[in-house]
Amino acid sequence: MSATWDDDRPKPDLRIGPGARVLATLRAIGIVLVLVLAVIVVGIVRLIERAGGPLFRPVSPGLNRLTLRTALLITGVRLKQRGRPMRGGGALVSNHVSWLDILVLNSLMRVTFVAKDEVSRWPGVGIVVRLAGTVFIKRDRREARAQIDLFLGHLQSGHKLMFFPEGTSTDGQRVVPFKTTLFAAYFDDSLRDVMKVQPVTILYHAPEGHDPRFYGWWGDMDLGPHLMAVLGTMPQGTAEVVFHAPVRVADFKDRKALAAYCEAAVRGPVEAALAD
Template sequence: MSPTWHGLEEPAPRPMAPGDWLRVGLRGAAILALLAVCFPLLLVLRIPERLICGLNRPVTPHITQFVCRAACRVLGLRLQMRGAPMTGPGAYVANHVSWLDIFVLNACKRLYFVAKSEVAGWPGIGWLARGTGTVFIDRDRRQAAAQTRLFEDRLRAGHRLLFFPEGTSTDGRRVLPFKTTLFQAFQSDRLRDVLQVQPVTVVYHPPPGEADTFYGWWGDMPLGPAILSSLAVRRQGRVEVVYHTPLRVADFPDRKTLAAMAEAEVRGGFPPERLA
């Protein structure tokens, strides 16, 4: 995992007008209502689902996807998909821009995120992440073998895991070099011949009059103001999710060549004028 990216000066908190606070209240209340109804339902259904299906989750991911799609509609954030999500066993790798990535990527396709272990302890967000099946990883190298086995078990159970190989979020105007450590799990004897890795590019287009970095969340920016600015804006922008051709793991000799190709594909999904 890489350290937090501090490539740009972090923006000052935006001043909030009465109309902004009204939009925050209305949109925030609608999203909280969605969570208040759907998340307990997910937890209740997960009990028989676990007993009957084990690691497989044939029902509850549909609830997560419904909530994420509805949240994007509440915000007014327009989703545009290009390409097609893969159909066989595999994992996704994507660039990381915003706290909104969770909603955007889950709205497009049912999947499970891989996140750093610290996220599990975040108030509210950690609880939601655990309930929706997020895989938490530890930066301790001594845990690498155990984490690889966990990835293998989840992938062989049919779960589509999504990794952020940059290891940190950015301003949305660049793709950082991919870290190769997590790609090692794809090269295991149990997965190599059956697994695909699909690169995914996430490109945020800002609301009218806002900078290209509007949806970015990086450095030491606190989460609260980042959420408030997205909730408060009068007219939202849009986000493109580009699904590239899946890469067959067996076609690559090692994790470094696989990671390099995935990185190149993700970077290639950006409009050239957007890359810093």
């Protein structure tokens, strides 16, 4: 299991006043209603889609995107995009900052998240990531072949797989070293010559007057207070997503070289933002 990133600095102050609590509660109710409706509608659509095979999903990913885009609109967090998602199937790798990442990334494209199995059991977050069509995997070497077959099936169906190679969330002010284990699957004989990988950087710009780390959710931070603090803020800040140029796996000698390239690409805009 990957270690959870943390540091010794005090966490942002997440205390909010009565007015902010009312706003947070109203926004939370709106998001819950949207998710409940989506679970019902997407569930029905998936039952119909399964007639075409387990990975036949012509409609449900679009519904997922609409749902999570609506949830993000309710939060009030603004969205900014640089670059474009690659066309066709492949893998995208991004830094990981917050539970908001799921809403932000799915608002911009149809994507299938790949997450460690325990995420599916997280209260609240587990529901959202399941709705997003997340693929859950066990980080066990004995599961490697099954994972490759799973990835191949999604890629052959034209799906985009989204990975968080840091293996943990951070405060958004850094990119920690990428784990190379999942990159190894891309070099399998069945994938290497057809696989493309696109690095993606997520930058959160805090609301004016707030800690620059405001949107980050990491370490031992409780989800409830962070949700309330984010949902109770007005006006909100901005989530900026940078899509870098995709690269071919076949152009790299091994998983370490590919992981290092992607890590450097993702880290660039983070360091540039800190330097401003």
